[in-house]
Amino acid sequence: MTAGSGSIVLVGAGNMGGAMLSGWLDKGLAGSRITVVDPSPSEKMQAKIAAAGARHVTTVPEGFKADILFLAVKPQMMDVVLPPLKPIVGDETVVVSVAAGTTLRYLTAQLGDAAMVRAMPNTPAMIGRGVTGAFANARVGDAQRQAVDALLRVSGPVEWVATEADIDAVTAVSGSGPAYVFYLVECMAEAGRKLGLPADLAMRLARETVSGAGELLNQSPEDAAQLRKNVTSPGGTTAAALSVLMAEDGIQPIFDKAIAAARQRAEELGG
Ligand SMILES: NC(=O)c1ccc[n+]([C@@H]2O[C@H](COP(=O)([O-])OP(=O)(O)OC[C@H]3O[C@@H](n4cnc5c(N)ncnc54)[C@H](OP(=O)(O)O)[C@@H]3O)[C@@H](O)[C@H]2O)c1
Numbered sequence: 709m710t711a712g713s714g715s716i717v718l719v720g721a722g723n724m725g726g727a728m729l730s731g732w733l734d735k736g737l738a739g740s741r742i743t744v745v746d747p748s749p750s751e752k753m754q755a756k757i758a759a760a761g762a763r764h765v766t767t768v769p770e771g772f773k774a775d776i777l778f779l780a781v782k783p784q785m786m787d788v789v790l791p792p793l794k795p796i797v798g799d800e801t802v803v804v805s806v807a808a809g810t811t812l813r814y815l816t817a818q819l820g821d822a823a824m825v826r827a828m829p830n831t832p833a834m835i836g837r838g839v840t841g842a843f844a845n846a847r848v849g850d851a852q853r854q855a856v857d858a859l860l861r862v863s864g865p866v867e868w869v870a871t872e873a874d875i876d877a878v879t880a881v882s883g884s885g886p887a888y889v890f891y892l893v894e895c896m897a898e899a900g901r902k903l904g905l906p907a908d909l910a911m912r913l914a915r916e917t918v919s920g921a922g923e924l925l926n927q928s929p930e931d932a933a934q935l936r937k938n939v940t941s942p943g944g945t946t947a948a949a950l951s952v953l954m955a956e957d958g959i960q961p962i963f964d965k966a967i968a969a970a971r972q973r974a975e976e977l978g979g
Contacts, residue, residue, distance in 0.1 A: 712855035714775025721746040725780030727834045731862030733760045773798035779805040790818035802852040809977025823847035825856050828883045833863030840866045841878030880970035893918045
């Protein structure tokens with residue numbers, strides 16, 4: 709991977725930080741470049757850090773500046789986590805935060821006027837199949853942007869957006885999006901159960917349908933609309949269902965409402 713050659717300090721090696729770290733090491737990033745700050749990483753994570761020759765510390769190391777400071781702690785931990793990190797942020801540092809709702813204004817107030825990237829990955833990052841929206845402030849240089857892009861890309865494609873406000877919309881569409889798809893599985897299974905199928909069978913059918921359709925979408929060069937048309941014979945069963953789903957009071961207005969609610973919540977969290 710092409711994540712530059714400087715030092716990387718990862719703060720928080722939980723679900724997201726741990727998934728990113730695993731991806732970096734799997735892609736061949738040298739462990740010697742990485743310092744992990746976390747009071748109590750899982751045993752599995754500790755073993756991974758040790759095997760890679762990375763450094764694990766429980767408090768922020770002194771006497772050096774990080775080239776990339778990667779923040780993967782919960783937003784509510786930021787008030788505690790950030791002050792001791794300020795000394796390792798220098799003129800050449802780029803700060804990357806994946807924390808939902810934590811604004812660059814807040815990070816700048818805590819860490820100083822540094823190059824910063826706010827990124828929003830999603831849960832399939834855990835299996836290297838996420839998608840990340842990212843916004844860079846004006847201080848981020850080309851090389852820094854490339855290095856951060858490479859680090860984020862281990863969990864899937866990275867989409868750079870033009871404004872920080874777009875990150876709230878990204879959060880609403882893809883950050884929270886996996887939950888919408890899981891709920892779709894629940895709804896399909898419940899509808900099947902109401903038609904008389906055993907509940908466990910209905911769930912297996914719905915689960916395999918959604919994951920299989922997702923994989924087909926992943927592997928196909930065709931877009932979602934074309935794939936839908938491909939399986940919709942005029943006057944057939946799929947067309948009958950889609951006439952309900954795509955009606956004026958079908959699922960588009962519900963998604964409009966749901967995703968707007970998620971974006972509003974993201975805005976509120978960001979203060
Ligand atoms: N999970 C997702 O799908 C997802 C998606 C998009 C964005 N994010 C963002 O990613 C961030 C992390 O979420 P997560 O789900 O990975 O949370 P998590 O599993 O709780 O990971 C956070 C890690 O930070 C550690 N930590 C706590 N206090 C610390 C400190 N003072 N210094 C260093 N590390 C500390 C935690 O240790 P303890 O467990 O011992 O407290 C834990 O290992 C959040 O800001 C979230 O908004 C997550």
